[in-house]
Amino acid sequence: MQRLLDVLPEPLHGRASALPTAELLELVLDLGRVPQARVGAQTIDLDSEPVSRELLDSVLARVGRFSDDNRAGIEGTLHRIAALRNRSGRVIGLTLRVGRAVYGTIDSLRDLIEDGRGVLLLGRPGVGKTTRLREMARVLADDCGRRVVVVDTSNEIGGDGDVPHPGIGSARRMQVPHPEAQHAVMIEAVENHMPEVIIVDEIGTAAEAAAARTIAERGVQLIATAHGTTLANLVANPTLADLVGGVQTVTLGDDEARARGTQKTVSERRSPPTFESVVEIVDRERLRVHGDTARAVDSLLRGRPPQGEPRGQPEPAAEGEAGQQAARPEPDPAPVGSGAVPPTGGRRLRLFAYAISADSLDRVIRQLRLPARVVDRAERADLVIALRGRNADPRLERLMAGRDIPVHVVKRNSTAQLRRLLQDLFNVVPGQREAVAEDAVREAEDGVRRARDEGVAVELTPRPAALRQLQHRIAMRHRLLAESAGSEPERRLVIQPPA
Structure with a gap:
């Protein structure tokens, strides 16, 4: 932050330095107007x-020098400085945008990216799209061990300078010499560097949309952002609609039109979507996920706007519904990542692996140093971890007959999926000391008891985002609403009493 503030002369430097830097978004300097900070x-x-x-x-x-898109950076940082020019090309305004590498911003999306799906992020400017792209690059490269190439047009993802910012982990970065060349660099990345994943910011032209389809058709996972705030915006955009399958007008036969209950001329999706999933970023805390883009677009074109799956912090209650049970988050019907393990009387938890690698499960347990071990028979287990596609197998049902043992499932037989599930089960927060996480867990559980027994809202201690998310999961497990309040570094969770 200091390196960004150092470009300001006094007295602006001193006044900007006195601002709460954790909340500072940008500084605006326009000729003839008072300088402003957006906090x-x-x-x-x-x-x-x-x-x-x-x-x-x-x-x-x-x-320093501005590129063709009127942007400059500070080497080794993620900050961006953008220029406004008059008709003769002279700079008449500057926007100094704060860039941050924020860890833990994609915890609620890891299942999508780890499954190898193409994911498209939508949202208004400043809502955190690029921040999430950066974290996805790091997670896929470092945690999942995949070959990741970031196509970085304005150096916003990987920072300014020749050496990428550590925020993208071990992902490789291809810089784009001119904004108009982004589509060509996207194709070059596939043809020259054998990536498993390509990450791109701001797909906005027909050429870039065509390049995205080419990449997806070659079997490379593509993760990108695009101009637009919702899936409906994208479908209505003639330039970018191809990203989600495109739209065409077709004429139905009389029988088909009667069967559908529609007019004879209707709009339909033209082709398979480039991106299997679309994520609408509502704000920095809340997301709406369309896990099956094709189904969501088909529903939209038939006049049934898809709602999407809310993730992150709960959606606010609709007017007139505050405090009603219907407005509260429902528990996940599948016991995935409930964040609770059965009591064991102090001994190590015994896990049975069904249709997944017992060796991989044991390796993750040892890496995380968990009080657990893998057993070879279901009847000896306290908990079963199964592959989602096999959790309804008759054999597993026979093994579980007469036993009150929880079954947790993972979508894929991968160490990344197992690590995420076990971190959730055992309340492990990456980057936080065990004692700190345990303290957050105890406080949340005590808050849940007070909210239930006393019928009052319980305000917890301010904590980092990763620990707030852990506490939020605990409240959700007890079917209580928890909402974030305040601003960093005093942002905290408030657990609401039952309706």
Whole structure:
């Protein structure tokens, strides 16, 4: 942060440094207007005097060269400086955007990306699309061991300079010399570097949409953002609709039209979507996931807008529904990642692996140093972990007959999936000390008891996002609503009493 603030002359440097930097989004310097800082949802004037030409020139002298898209960066950081120019090309305004590598922002999306699906992120500017792309690159490269190439047009994902920012982990980065060349670099990445995953920010042209389809058809996982806030926006965009299958007008026969209950001329999806899943980023805490893009688009074209699956923090209650049970999050019907293990009287938890690798399960247990071990028979187990596609097998049902043993499932037989499930079961928070996580768990469980017994809202201690998410899962497990309140670093969880 200090390296960004250092491009400001005094007294702006001192005033900007006094701001709550954890919430600082950007600084705006427009010629003839007072300089401003955008902090969270607030806009703060940094001076009563308007920005002068001398001040702008002073900042420009410290920034360096702007690329063809009027953006510059600071080497080794994720900050971005964008210029406004007049008709003769002279800079008349600057936006100094804060860039951050935020870990844990894709915990609710890991199942999508680890399964190898193509994922398209949508959302308004500033909602965190690029931040999530950066974290996806790191997770897929470092945690999943895949060959990841980031196509970085404005150096927003991997930062400025020749050496990528550590925020993308061991993913490789291809810089794009001109914005118009992004589609060509996307194809070059596939043809020259044998990636398993390609990550792209801001698909916005027909050429880039065509390149995306080519990449997907070659069997490479593609993760990208696009201009638009919802799936419906994208379907209505003639340039980018191909990303989700495109739209065509067809004429039905009389019998077919009667069977469907529609007019004879209808809109239908033209082809398979480039991206199997679409994620709408509502805000930094909430997402809506369309796990099957084809089905969602078909529903939309038939006049039934898909709702999507809410993830992250709960959706706010609709007007008139506050406090009603219907507005509260429902528990997951499948016992995936409930965040609870059965009591064992202090001994190690015994796990039985069904249709998954027992060796992989044992390796993850040892890596995470969990109080658990793998057993070779279901009747000796406290808990069963099975492959989702096999959890209804008659053999498993026979093994479980007469035994009250919880069954947790993973979608794929991979160490990444097993690690995520076990971290959730044992309340492991990556990057946090065990004692800190245990303290957060105890506080959340105590808060749940108080909310239920006393019928009051219980405000927990401010904690980092990863620990708040852990506490939120505990509240969800007890079917209680939990909402974040306050701003960083004082952001905390409030557990609501039962309706």
